[in-house]
Amino acid sequence: MAAADSVLIPQADEISIENARVVIIGAGPVGLFLALKLAKAGVDVLVLEAEGQVSQSPRATTYMPIVLNELDKIGLYEDVLEAGYTNTEGITFRKSHAKGGDVLAQMRMSQVPKGVVKYDFAGIHLGQHILAEIILSHCKKEPKFRIRWGHRYVGSRQGLESDSVKIICVGPVGEKFFSCDYLVGADGAGSAVRRSLCIPFEGFTWSDFRFVAANVKYDFDKYGFATANMVVDEEDWAVIARTGPGNDPWRVAFGVRTDIPESEILKKLPEKFESLFPGPRPLKYELVSANPYWAHQRVAATLKVGKTLLCGDAGHSNNPIGGLGLTTGLLDSAALGNCLIRIFQHNEPADPLLERYAQVRRDTWIKFTNAQSIDFKLRVHSFHPDVEAARNGLFYALNTDPSMHLKMATMMNEITKDEFALPELDGLSPTEAQTTVEDK
Ligand SMILES: Cc1cc2nc3c(=O)[nH]c(=O)nc-3n(C[C@H](O)[C@H](O)[C@H](O)COP(=O)(O)OP(=O)(O)OC[C@H]3O[C@@H](n4cnc5c(N)ncnc54)[C@H](O)[C@@H]3O)c2cc1C
CATH class of the missing domain: 3.50.50.60 (FAD/NAD(P)-binding domain)
Incomplete structure (x- = not known):
């Protein structure tokens, strides 16, 4: 060669x-x-x-x-x-907005005497x-x-x-x-x-619900939501919590029934948010991201x-x-x-x-x-x-x-x-x- x-x-x-x-x-x-x-x-x-x-x-x-x-x-x-x-607040348990949004109970860090636990938050x-x-x-x-x-x-x-x-x-x-x-x-x-x-x-x-983790910019603070909120409801249950300081979005995690096809899940968001979000209608929020997933x-x-x-x-x-x-x-x-x-x-x-x-x-x-x-x-x-x-x-x-x-x-x-x-x-x-x- x-x-x-x-x-x-x-x-x-x-x-x-x-x-x-x-x-x-x-x-x-x-x-x-x-x-x-x-x-x-x-x-x-x-x-x-x-x-x-x-x-x-x-x-x-x-x-x-x-x-x-x-x-x-x-x-x-x-x-x-x-x-x-x-x-520094604690955890608030509340009803869904659709059911009146009442606070059911609160774990309050303000009730914890100072200096008793290492991290008092x-x-x-x-x-x-x-x-x-x-x-x-x-x-x-x-x-x-x-x-x-x-x-x-x-x-x-x-x-x-x-x-x-x-x-x-x-x-x-x-x-x-x-x-x-x-x-x-x-x-x-x-x-x-x-x-x-x-x-x-x-x-x-879990075969009852699929989970959806959505990050949303919405002024929950203004409507009395604490840093961490557990919404108790047979269908419209959720965890609504801050993801960080300042203008960081809130995490809205909730469930959708497993018979809803994957392609339909994200279309359910507006309906779900209607049931969960406080404040005047029509709701004005910015959806940053939303991911459905199976929980094990x-x-x-x-x-x-x-x-x-x-x-x-x-x-x-x-x-x-x-x-x-x-x-x-x-x-x-x-x-x-x-x-x-x-x-x-x-x-x-x-x-x-x-x-x-x-x-x-x-x-x-x-x-x-x-x-x-x-x-x-x-x-x-x-x-x-x-x-x-x-x-x-x-x-x-x-x-x-x-x-x-x-x-x-x-x-x-x-x-x-x-x-x-x-x-x-x-x-x-x-x-x-x-x-x-x-x-x-
Ligand atoms: C919506 C949601 C909310 C949650 N909230 C909380 C919470 O508030 N507090 C809490 O404690 N937990 C929470 N969790 C659980 C938490 O997210 C997980 O426990 C965490 O991600 C586990 O971290 P990890 O590093 O083990 O795995 P992962 O975060 O999944 O990281 C795995 C890494 O491995 C990489 N990888 C995968 N396959 C390969 C491969 N073949 N070769 C090389 N790299 C690979 C991936 O790209 C990834 O970077 C939540 C989970 C979800 C889904």
Whole structure:
């Protein structure tokens, strides 16, 4: 062949493998939070994200005190506080506008004595995408942090030639290979990591309602709405809450019956808003976005297969009423981060720690997040006698028993025992430190 022809035939690609101690699939808030925790502790971490940027879809808006404590430990709290809207009021339960809009009960932070709970407010309201951007900006300051955008995980293999996990992604220029000591699936409820390992996602999908998350600019404030409102109604139930400070839109999350075809759902918005929104007619609002989605109560059969771990929505998914999904996911990241740091920096035996992570976080989701989020959902729309009795009991207590406000604030502030935290990892004094695995 003439020398001139040979330059027309490209060289075969060189297959390169990029290494990291930990590879995290997914740059959602859960994956980024774990990455920050590891990178700050000096662990070499690489995040692979399918999209070209942090997801902008309207999802979580509320972070409860329980998770603010974790944000605080890692230096994120001040930024989140500054960017978000602090709910100093509490939670208002009300009837739908169509049924008169009366306030049924209020959990009032003003009734909680000062200085008794660590965070004397009912949460910070901030779009999840802004939270993720804040975490990412902190990650970028860490030399041990790397991220590859536009890299979609498609599969992994473990332990054939070595102890490491091999990963294949489809990137902007075809297939790319990675290798790590531990692989973490933080790639959301439709997790490709979970699916590629054939881990069943056990539980159910709600078949009574599909959820719609709409972001709307409307002056709810002017009509006496609090920062967080639960509208109780068999059909026109909703959560109406601020997504942030100033001119940020309000989140209006509600349900539509599942027999309504997908193509019709968004056409139902004006009718729904008529039933929900206070104020004069015709209504004048600006619809920023609206997404219908199915809500699940599902948990992965296991959060650990060999050296692959799941956390956040990849491991469990619940309906959004009560705002427990991301809260639980961030607490997973805190626990898994502590385990991996103990393995890498303190040479602790890996398998028992990670098995325990998988068991504890799965059990916590089942006993707490799953049970509570089901209760929260039924509380806003079910008129089953048992649910109605429990709801009436709660409302009666809120309306008549001043100590109820402190009880609820204390519940929201309850700092879960992270048994994986070491005092020096968590900025805690030894007396505050939780029991370690060895103590069990
Ligand atoms: C309407 C709504 C309201 C909610 N409100 C609240 C609330 O107020 N409080 C609360 O605590 N929770 C709330 N939640 C739940 C919360 O949004 C989720 O729990 C949270 O998004 C989970 O975060 P994550 O990082 O685990 O997953 P995700 O946010 O889903 O992030 C997963 C990331 O992985 C990426 N990815 C997916 N597949 C791949 C792949 N194959 N390769 C590479 N990357 C991939 C995705 O692009 C994404 O960036 C709400 C949810 C919804 C839908």
